[in-house]
Structures are given as C-alpha cells and as structure tokens.
Amino acid sequence: MRTMNITLKRIFLLAAFCPLITTAQTGLDYVDPTIGGVGILLQPCRPTVHLPNQMVRWTPLRADMLDDQVASYPLVMLSHRLGQAFGFLPLTGSFDQRMFHCRQEYDHERNTPYQYEAVLEGCRLAFTPSKKSGILRVDFLSDDQNFIRFSNVNEKGAFRLADARTVTCEADYSGMKVFLYVHFNHDLSDLRYESDEKRVMIASVGQGKGQLMMRYGISFISVEQAKDNLEREIPQFDYDKVCAAARQTWEPIINQIQVTGGTDTHKRVFYTALYRCFERMVDINEYGQYYSAFDHKVHKSKEPFFTDNWIWDQHVCLEPLHTILNPDQEVQKINSYLDMYRQSGAIPQFAVLSGEMPGMTGNYAAAWMADSWFKGLKFDLKTAYKGLRHNALERTRIAWKRGERSVLDDFYDEHGYFPGLKTGEKETVPEVQLPWERRQSVSITTTFSYCDWCVAQLARELNKKKDTDLFLRYAAFYRNLYRPDKYLFWPKDAEGNWIEGMDPRYMDRAYYTENNAYTFQWDVKHDIRGLVDLMGGQQKAQEQLDQLFRIPLGKAKYEFWCGLPDATGMIGQFAMGNEPSFHIPYLYDYLGAPWKAQKRIHMVIDSQFNDTWYGIPGDEDGGGMSSFLVFSMMGFFPVTPGIPVYAIGSPFFEKAVIQLPIGKTFTIDARNYSEENKYIQRATLNGKELTRAWFTHEQLMQGGTLLLEMGSEPNRAWGAGEQDAPPSDINYVNK
Numbered sequence: 203m204r205t206m207n208i209t210l211k212r213i214f215l216l217a218a219f220c221p222l223i224t225t226a227q228t229g230l231d232y233v234d235p236t237i238g239g240v241g242i243l244l245q246p247c248r249p250t251v252h253l254p255n256q257m258v259r260w261t262p263l264r265a266d267m268l269d270d271q272v273a274s275y276p277l278v279m280l281s282h283r284l285g286q287a288f289g290f291l292p293l294t295g296s297f298d299q300r301m302f303h304c305r306q307e308y309d310h311e312r313n314t315p316y317q318y319e320a321v322l323e324g325c326r327l328a329f330t331p332s333k334k335s336g337i338l339r340v341d342f343l344s345d346d347q348n349f350i351r352f353s354n355v356n357e358k359g360a361f362r363l364a365d366a367r368t369v370t371c372e373a374d375y376s377g378m379k380v381f382l383y384v385h386f387n388h389d390l391s392d393l394r395y396e397s398d399e400k401r402v403m404i405a406s407v408g409q410g411k412g413q414l415m416m417r418y419g420i421s422f423i424s425v426e427q428a429k430d431n432l433e434r435e436i437p438q439f440d441y442d443k444v445c446a447a448a449r450q451t452w453e454p455i456i457n458q459i460q461v462t463g464g465t466d467t468h469k470r471v472f473y474t475a476l477y478r479c480f481e482r483m484v485d486i487n488e489y490g491q492y493y494s495a496f497d498h499k500v501h502k503s504k505e506p507f508f509t510d511n512w513i514w515d516q517h518v519c520l521e522p523l524h525t526i527l528n529p530d531q532e533v534q535k536i537n538s539y540l541d542m543y544r545q546s547g548a549i550p551q552f553a554v555l556s557g558e559m560p561g562m563t564g565n566y567a568a569a570w571m572a573d574s575w576f577k578g579l580k581f582d583l584k585t586a587y588k589g590l591r592h593n594a595l596e597r598t599r600i601a602w603k604r605g606e607r608s609v610l611d612d613f614y615d616e617h618g619y620f621p622g623l624k625t626g627e628k629e630t631v632p633e634v635q636l637p638w639e640r641r642q643s644v645s646i647t648t649t650f651s652y653c654d655w656c657v658a659q660l661a662r663e664l665n666k667k668k669d670t671d672l673f674l675r676y677a678a679f680y681r682n683l684y685r686p687d688k689y690l691f692w693p694k695d696a697e698g699n700w701i702e703g704m705d706p707r708y709m710d711r712a713y714y715t716e717n718n719a720y721t722f723q724w725d726v727k728h729d730i731r732g733l734v735d736l737m738g739g740q741q742k743a744q745e746q747l748d749q750l751f752r753i754p755l756g757k758a759k760y761e762f763w764c765g766l767p768d769a770t771g772m773i774g775q776f777a778m779g780n781e782p783s784f785h786i787p788y789l790y791d792y793l794g795a796p797w798k799a800q801k802r803i804h805m806v807i808d809s810q811f812n813d814t815w816y817g818i819p820g821d822e823d824g825g826g827m828s829s830f831l832v833f834s835m836m837g838f839f840p841v842t843p844g845i846p847v848y849a850i851g852s853p854f855f856e857k858a859v860i861q862l863p864i865g866k867t868f869t870i871d872a873r874n875y876s877e878e879n880k881y882i883q884r885a886t887l888n889g890k891e892l893t894r895a896w897f898t899h900e901q902l903m904q905g906g907t908l909l910l911e912m913g914s915e916p917n918r919a920w921g922a923g924e925q926d927a928p929p930s931d932i933n934y935v936n937k
Contacts, residue, residue, distance in 0.1 A: 229456040230449070232466075232473040235313040238818030239267030242770045242779060243763055245283060245821045247478070249313040253448060254455045254480035255508070255531070256333040258420055260318060262308075263289060263355060267815045271305035272322075275329070276355055277336065277382065278420045280375055281510050281554040282482055282824040287373050287380045289353040290338070292414070293404070294324030294346040301351065301404055302396040315456075315477050316448035324348075330445040332435035334421070334428075334488060339441045340414040347409050350390070350416075353402045360400035363393060369403075370425045376556035378495050380420070383428035387415040387439045415439040422486060422493040422555075423500055431488055455480060458527055459836070463856025463875060470813040472835045472854070475828035479523055482516070482824045483508035483535050486555070495557035497545035506531075508538040511553045514562035515826035517570045518781050522840040523829045525577050526902065528863060532574055536581045539567060540589070548597065549589035551604055560604035563642060563715055564649040565593045568656040573843035575660065576936040577899045587660045591669065594657050594676075599650055601642045601715065602635045610634075610641070613696065618679040620646040622693030622701050622713055638711065644683055644691050645715035648725040651680035655728040656844045659936060677932055680726055684736050689746050690719045707756055707775060708765060716768035720750055720775035721782050727842040730792045730930035740924065744793040750786070751776050751802065771810045771819025778810045779820020784830045785841045788849040792841075792927045796895040797881055797916035800852035803834055804880045807854070836860075837870045837910065838897075842930050846899035849928050850921070852880045853910065866905030872912050879912040882920055895921030896928035 235249035246266040252259040259279035262272045263286065274289030293301055312319040318329045325348070326341040342348045352361045352369060359373025359380075369384040390405035407414050417439060419432030436444055456476055461469060485506040486492050492507040493500050501507070513521075525532050542558075543549045549567050550558035568590045575583060598608050599620070610631055614620050622643035623629065634641055658673035685692035685700060693701045693713040706719030714722050723746070726733040737743040751774040755762045763769070771778030776786060787806060790799035810819040811831060822828060833839045837853030853872045860868045885892040888906040897908065 228453060229460065229469075229473045229476070230315070230452055232469045233315055233456065233477045234470055234474050234813060235315065235477065236267055236815060237471065237474045237813050238815070238822055240815040241266060241821070242816070242819055243767050244770075247818055247822045248283075249318075250279065250481055251313070251315065251318045251329060252331055252481065253316075253333055253451050255482070255484055256331070257484050257486050258331045258334055258336050259481065259484070260329055260331060260336060262318075262320075271307050273305050274351070274353055274355060275327070277418055278380070280356075280380065281556070282512070284554060284556075284559075285375060286355050287375060287420075288371060288382050289351075289355045290416075291351045291353075292322060292325045292327060292340045292342075293349040293351055294342060294344055296347060297349070297394070297404070301349065302353075302402050314449075315452050317445050328441065330441065330448050332444060332448070333485075334431040335417065335419040335435045337415070337417040337436050337439070337441050337444050340416070342410070342412050342414070345410050348407045348412075348414070349404050350407055350414070351402065351404045358399060358401060361395075361403040362400070363390060363405075366390060370428075372425060376495075378422065378493070378498070378556055380422060381425045381428045382418060382420060383425055383432055384416060384418040385432070415441065421488055423488055423491060427488055427491075434489060452477075458861045459832070460859045460861075461836075461855040461857065463872075464854050465877070467813050468835065468854050471811055471817065471831065474813070475831035475835075478822060478828035479520060479825040479832060483511045483538070483553075494542070494545055495555060496542045496550070499545075501541075505537065506534045507541065508535040509553050509555055510824075511535070511539075512561060512823060512826070513552060513566045513570060514564060515781050515823040516829075517566040517573075517843055518784050518826065518830070519833055519840055520825040520829040521570050522573060522843055523832055525574055525579065526860065526862070526899075529577075529579055530863070533579050533581050536571060536574060536579070536586070539571075540582055540585050543585065543589040547592075548604070549586075549593055558604060560602055563599075563601045563646055565590065565653040565657070567593070568653045568660070569843045572656040572659050573840070573846070575663065576844065577846045578903070583660065583664065587657075587664055587666075590657050590660065594650075594654060594673070598633060599646055600631075600633050600635070601646065601711075602639045603633055605633075608633045614647075614650075614679075617698070618682040619643070619694060621696040624695060624701055625703060640711045642711050642713065642715045643693050644713045644719070645722055645725070647683050648680045648691060648722055649715070651677050651726070652728045654679075655932065659844055662935070674932065677728060678732075680729070681732070681736065686736070689737055689742075690723050691725070692719070705756070707753070708762070710765045715782070716766070716780055717777055717782055718766060718769065718775065720753065721769070721777055721780070721786075723750070724786050724789060725782060727785060728844065728930065728934075729932040730789065730842075731927075732932055734793065740794045744790070744795055744798075747786075747789055747793060748798075750774055768820065773806065773809070776806075777820075778806055779818075779827075781823070781826055784827075785839065788839050788841050788851060791849045791895040791921065792930065794922045794924065794927070795918070796850065796921040797918055799849070799895070800881050801916065803851045804854075804877075807831070807834060837872065837908075841928065844936075845929055845934060846936070847896050847928050848899070848902065850882070850885070850895045850897070850908075850910075852882065860902075862903060862905060864903070866903075868902050868905055869907040871907055871909045873909065875912045878914045881913050881916045882910050883913045883917045884911040884920065885909065893921065893923075894926040894928075
C-alpha cells in the first residue's frame with residue numbers, strides 16, 4: 203500500500219495492453235460503459251463487464267465513477283445491485299495490517315463490455331470474462347513486495363489454499379451458497395488471515411516487476427462444478443484468446459442494430475444503451491444442471507435457466523425489445539419463470555438469484571407473457587395462466603409484499619379500488635410496508651387494472667369466458683379513482699370519499715409509487731381510449747398532456763426530491779427518470795397530435811441523456827431505461843405490452859437497420875433527417891402509404907422498410923385522424 207507513482211512510460215503501455223482495437227469502427231466501439239456512472243440522485247450505472255445474459259458479471263466495488271478508490275473487484279455480481287461475491291485486489295509494498303481493509307487508488311481505467319483495465323497503486327490489472335468464469339492479468343510495476351487479497355464482500359465464507367496455486371471458497375449469500383475455484387500461474391506463499399473465520403486472506407506472490415495470471419470459475423452448485431466450469435471455458439492462461447472471444451461474442455449482439463447518420467454523441471448513447479439491455483436476465487445453467495433458489499435443489503436440464511429479472515422495470519420495453527431481437531431466448535426466459543412457478547407455487551414478482559424478491563407492485567409477469575404470446579411466442583400457456591391467475595386472485599396486492607391476501611385485497615375486490623388513509627391517519631393493516639412504501643393506493647389500483655386486463659387476454663385465448671369477464675371487470679377498476687374536476691386519479695378513503703387537502707405534485711407513497719399524481723394520470727395503458735373519454739375527448743386530454751410538461755415543481759428541488767427521490771429528470775411534472783413515464787410522450791399519437799410526440803421525444807432525449815458520467819436521468823435498472831432509448835432513438839415504442847403494435851415517434855438517425863433472427867431486416871429510413879428535421883412529413887411502409895402513426899409487430903417481423911420523410915416544420919395532419927390512433931381499448935381483442 204503506497205502512493206501511486208506511475209511513469210509516462212507505464213501509462214503509454216496501456217495503449218498496447220489490449221491487442222483488440224480494430225481500425226474499422228463498429229457499433230461495439232461506440233459503447234462506453236461509464237455513461238451514467240454518477241447517479242443523479244439514487245443509483246449510478248455500473249460499468250459492467252460480462253458476456254450477454256451470462257452469469258459472471260464484473261464491476262469495481264466503489265461508490266460511483268467519482269470515487270477515485272476501489273474497495274475490491276468482486277469476481278461475480280450475484281444479482282443486479284443486490285450483492286457481489288469474492289472480492290479480489292492486488293497490493294504492493296510492505297505488509298501492514300491495514301492491507302486487510304485498504305482501498306486502492308486507480309487511474310487510466312478503460313471499460314468495454316468485454317474487458318476492464320486500470321492502473322492501480324504499483325500494478326496494472328486487466329479482466330475479461332467467459333460465461334461462468336473469468337481471467338485476470340496483473341502486471342506488477344515496482345520493486346516492492348507483491349500481494350493478492352481475497353475478501354468476502356457479503357456473508358460468511360472461508361478462503362482456503364487447496365495447493366500452492368489454487369484457492370477455493372464456499373460463501374453464503376441470502377440463504378444459498380456461492381462457490382469459487384481459482385488457479386494462478388504462480389505459487390502463493392505467506393498466507394495471512396484477518397481472523398480465524400478466514401473471510402479475508404492475503405497471500406504473497408513474490409517481489410519486483412512481473413506478471414501474475416489468475417483464472418477462476420464460479421458455481422452455485424459446488425467447488426467441483428466451479429472448477430469444471432473454468433476448465434471448460436478457460437483451460438489455459440491465455441488472456442488474449444479469452445478477450446478476443448469475448449469481443450467476438452459481443453460484436454453480432456451490438457451490430458444486430460446498425461445505425462447510420464446522426465451525431466457521434468447519439469451513437470455513443472444509443473450503442474451504450476443497447477449494451478446495457480443484455481446484462482439481465484442471466485443463464486445460470488452450468489453445463490447440464492442448475493441450482494434453483496425457488497426450491498433449493500439442483501436440477502438436471504439441457505435448457506437455460508434464466509434469473510435476475512425486475513419485471514416492474516423490464517416489462518415496459520426491455521422484454522419487448524428482446525422479443526424482437528431474440529424471440530427464442532425470450533421463450534427460454536419465460537420457461538424459466540414457469541419452472542420457478544412449478545418449483546415454488548408462485549410466478550415470482552422479481553426473480554433474483556436467491557429466489558423471489560417481492561419488489562414493487564403489480565402482477566407484471568402477466569404483461570410480459572401476454573405481450574410475448576400475442577407477438578407469436580409459444581410456451582406452456584395453460585401453466586402460465588394458472589400461475590398468473592393464482593397471483594391475481596390468491597396473493598396480496600400490497601406493495602413490496604407477497605403472500606396471502608389481506609383485508610385490503612378483500613376491500614379491493616368488493617369496492618373496486620385500494621383505499622387510502624387520510625393525512626395523519628395511522629396504518630391498521632400490518633402487512634403494509636412502513637414507513638417508506640405505505641399503501642400506494644392509487645397506483646395499486648391503476649397497476650392491477652392493467653395487469654388484470656393482461657390476464658383477461660390470456661383467459662380469452664384459453665376460452666375461459668367466466669375468467670375473461672371477471673378480469674375485464676377488474677380491468678375497469680381504475681375508473682373508480684378518476685376525479686373529473688382534477689383530471690387526475692385521486693385517492694379515496696374506505697368510505698368512498700375523496701381525500702382532500704392534498705397537492706397532487708407532492709403526494710408520496712401513501713398514494714403513488716415512486717412518482718406523483720401527474721405521472722399516474724396516464725397509467726392506463728390498456729384503455730387509453732377509455733381514459734380519453736373520461737377526460738372529455740382528445741382535445742381535453744391533449745391539453746392535459748401539454749400541461750404535464752409545463753406545471754412547475756412549486757418547491758425547491760431539494761424539498762421536492764426529499765419526498766420523491768425516484769422522480770428525476772423532471773420536465774414540468776414529467777419524470778423521465780422513472781419507468782412509469784416512458785410511454786407518456788407517445789400518447790400524443792393517441793390524441794390526434796403525433797407531431798407533438800415527435801417534438802417532445804427529441805426534447806426529452808436531448809435534454810436528459812448524453813454521453814457523460816451524468817448522462818442518465820434516473821436509475822437505469824439493468825436495461826429498463828436503456829431499452830427506452832434504443833426504441834425511441836430508432837423511432838418507435840411499445841406503448842401497451844399486450845397489444846402487439848408500436849407507436850411511431852421520431853428517429854435520431856438517418857437509418858436504423860434491425861437484423862431480425864429469421865434472416866430478414868427491418869429498416870427505419872428517415873429521409874432528409876437532421877437534428878432540425880425531426881418532424882415526419884409523410885410515411886410509407888414497404889412502399890405503401892402509411893397515414894397512421896403506428897404499425898404492427900407482425901409487419902416488423904416480416905421485414906421491410908418504414909420510410910419517413912422528415913422536415914423542419916410539423917405536419918399537423920399526418921396521423922391526426924381519430925381513426926389513425928393506435929389501438930388501446932379495454933375491449934380490444936387480439937386476433
């Protein structure tokens with residue numbers, strides 16, 4: 203542990219450290235994992251190194267990109283933002299007890315999806331991944347003594363030396379085990395432990411300048427399986443070969459969408475967003491078997507087993523994006539969810555590595571599965587429906603809670619809304635999460651109205667008329683909280699009275715989830731036509747949507763965000779930094795003013811997203827926000843998962859070409875596009891005039907070209923007819 207002393211010669215060596223830089227720039231070369239690396243209020247994006255949707259994910263353990271020290275380099279992220287295991291750190295200098303917990307300064311960090319490099323105090327480190335394993339190269343740069351440190355960054359687990367070059371560990375994590383097998387190209391000596399528990403181990407690896415290689419495997423089954431995973435994937439100390447293979451794995455993934463034109467900044471934002479869409483879910487099948495935390499058993503299977511999914515965040519547009527790019531894998535993910543249901547008796551809310559996490563609100567697996575089914579994906583619909591119906595009717599709707607029904611659920615079924623508490627009224631239902639989450643009574647009502655509508659669509663598909671009618675009745679419950687004089691969804695108490703004395707800008711989680719009344723004013727994706735009718739028609743609704751972007755905070759920012767820290771990226775009362783807002787700019791397509799959608803989308807993205815450490819306006823949530831960018835920058839968006847159509851926005855590139863998995867391509871060709879020419883003048887789809895601001899999933903997957911003729915002035919007539927609005931009706935029937 204000493205002060206960093208890096209010569210210019212050593213810095214220049216960085217340029218030659220990775221031999222994979224190519225002269226021809228591809229989409230992968232635009233990816234910058236550090237974008238958004240400083241959180242606006244809450245979580246930053248992590249510059250994660252991994253293969254697409256694979257188990258080993260690597261990112262430095264530090265606060266954010268502004269932190270100039272790393273605590274360690276965990277060898278695996280266990281679930282997105284929910285934990286890591288097996289911290290590793292090289293050290294130099296004379297041994298000191300402080301080494302057991304010291305942090306290291308770093309510099310000249312270089313992040314790509316497939317490789318990490320940095321200069322630490324006295325050494326240079328590089329990492330590249332395989333699926334369930336990884337390899338590191340450490341160049342020691344001084345004449346000092348050299349050490350490596352292993353630490354458990356979560357729960358207990360002892361590091362052991364199996365032989366002079368092999369370290370193993372069995373660590374506990376949230377009720378399950380994580381196993382590590384490490385092999386070095388150099389003997390370890392002079393082992394030191396912080397305590398008898400052996401949770402932190404330091405070993406000497408010689409003195410002076412030299413290179414240390416380390417390869418390791420991870421398993422959720424056993425140390426022997428971790429060793430097998432390693433020997434299958436990285437049998438030798440050949441860093442460059444593994445790194446080249448990792449890059450080659452990423453190339454076709456990123457280049458599946460090819461964009462031309464636009465600015466370099468937009469390309470960096472776009473391709474970085476696309477990379478982030480492949481962090482989750484992850485396949486934890488370890489060559490024919492996998493451990494499932496949903497029944498705590500090891501299962502034999504040749505099929506992938508995907509986990510780590512926050513479906514509240516990801517149903518909006520991440521899973522719909524993968525339904526386009528890799529529908530076969532999307533089926534595998536859904537099949538994994540169905541296996542979890544068979545193993546545990548419930549379709550999980552959030553399916554994380556350690557089992558079900560009762561995160562957020564809603565039965566959003568219904569939206570995901572309905573959307574996938576009606577876009578042509580095939581899976582065991584009867585089993586899926588059985589699990590979704592169970593969630594809808596037999597589990598509680600309370601936020602951040604899963605389990606048996608409560609008195610609030612009985613009230614909801616009888617009265618058609620979740621009751622709110624008056625200001626100062628004490629909570630009487632013990633299942634409600636306090637003090638932070640609370641009842642979220644309005645959001646629960648609008649959320650389950652949509653989720654139950656999705657269940658109804660699947661019931662209809664299975665010819666279950668009684669269930670279809672039941673869930674369609676539930677799908678209309680949102681109407682019971684619409685307050686016409688406010689144009690908002692408003693809380694009612696248990697007696698059916700409006701709760702007065704509230705400013706809709708500052709209503710917290712007593713009534714709304716992570717946002718305020720103005721966001722949830724538009725939380726009726728399944729029945730936008732019905733919402734428009736409640737508001738008094740298209741013109742009235744359009745006026746309210748205009749106002750959404752104009753109403754000021756009315757408080758100092760710090761006061762506003764003290765109560766609503768998730769509602770970031772504010773433009774008026776529109777919160778770009780949170781998932782419930784993603785579809786809102788596209789609602790102009792439904793209100794007779796697609797040109798306003800085109801204007802607003804450009805304003806929102808250009809003001810809220812850029813290619814710096816501050817470039818993401820809210821929690822990215824493992825692909826949730828990034829998938830919004832991928833769709834929106836191409837020029838279209840899935841407003842209502844469950845209705846297989848896309849609303850047209852306004853592209854950010856002259857051309858975007860999607861390589862479809864069936865060998866076809868779908869092209870968005872924006873003729874005359876420039877940053878000024880953001881308005882659609884005319885459109886054709888495969889040469890036929892398109893007068894409406896939407897197209898179907900089937901048309902996209904058949905391949906072809908959506909030609910958009912762009913101009914600097916809005917064409918207020920294009921797509922403006924009532925008959926041109928995309929479908930969204932509670933009585934909509936998927937054909």
